[in-house]
Amino acid sequence: MIKEPFAIGNSWIHRLDPRYKICFAVLFSVTVAVFEQFPSLVTALVISVCLACLARLSIKETAKRLAVVAGFLALVWIMLPLTYEGEPIFSIGSINFTRPGIIFAAQISLKSIAILLVFITLVATMSVATLGYALSALKIPDKLVFLLLMTYRYIFVIENEYRKLHRSAKIRGFSSKTNIHSYRTWAYMVGMIFVRASARADRVYQAMRCRGFSGRFFCLHEFPSHTRNIIFSVIMLIFTTCLVVLEIKTGL
């Protein structure tokens, strides 16, 4: 099952207006993405860790997400120092590790971890449904928002169909091996998943029409105003401004 491990919780961050969370997550990420100086990058990382603590995220789940990025970063650390032009810091045989390459890799690592943490803290702490409604409240076109919501729904459908098929194959003694029988079974399964998912989509659409759907969606959500949203906005604005100032000062 697709889980939303971060969406469940009742921290201060969880109770914030999702629209504010999305806006500041985007603002923070865009800002940090263009930074180049280490003091500001490290500060940004510290801020994101603080936010994560404030949201009382499960360390285990967060680590799982970060591990995915770590894999990518490992690749960056191998590739960049080797391929980047510049002054070599040390060499193994004829292979040179360059200084600009290492700096670049370090920048990328700090940036990506800081941004990812902020997104987990601010965006993943709402359910995809809430995200959809918040986006539509932010005047993102309805079509895009419902594409998001429907995609999310159909990922479940497809996953469910896959599970059912896989289970039914398994209980009849199917275990995947490298032989023609296995390949054929997998091919059937993949085919069936799409046939079934599309038949399901037809029926869901029928059911929607039965309930008076005529192409227009209505949104139920309301986001009540609360002082904590203002406090959050002020804090985030101060953080971001300080980061920008720090970046410019150290860059001079």
Next chain:
Amino acid sequence: MKEIKKQTDTNRKRLIHLKDISYAYPGGMLVLNHMDLEFFRGDRLGLVAPNGSGKTTVFHIIMGLLKPLSGYIELFGSEKKEEKDFVDVRKRIGLLFQDSDDQLFCPTVLEDVAFGPLNLGKSREEALDISKKTLEFLGISEFENRITFKLSGGEKRLVALATILSMEPEILLLDEPTTGLDEKTRAILTKIIQETDISYMLISHNADFLYECTDNIFTIKDGRVINQGKMYRHSHDHIHTPSFLPDHGHGH
């Protein structure tokens, strides 16, 4: 014995009239063959027939989801032919799909239940109010914020029922409403159905449930709907009751 409240034949209003309906799925055999069906206000009708005999098909034809090859459909006193004729009908007839997964598609339960009322042009407050009341009526208020596709089969069944009851239809078409429900929930559902003043037609394979909730049993044979008459205790033999189940305690 409970009193069966039913108007006299003379002032009963005919809500559904199917005449001479034939239907075959694309590339398939004739499922319905010159079938007739009449349904009146106040009717509590049970449709009992073997698997694959076309029960679901009949419901889908009434809703205009399937277009018969030939025949005449009259709903609420006027003939319905094209898609646009059915748009209005769907707001007045609530169809509970055989598979709840087809019916539920909004992320949260409350949104799904409010989807119909919103489509009927109700304001957000009204829709929320109706939805909450419906959930309360079915005793599942606590489901409000749960994700629809993460509910269990039986829970989905109740929520699916809520999504059509919230539209306050004049007719209910219930396609196997008790599948997946445990004893207790089925008893609750039985009570709800018995007490409703909405006319309904239901498909079920459960003899007890049919006995308690319907006045009249129809079946489908060779693509035609046949009136089996009232259901009495001793008529259980004619109803699909798996022989391996213990006697339900209906002595003669």
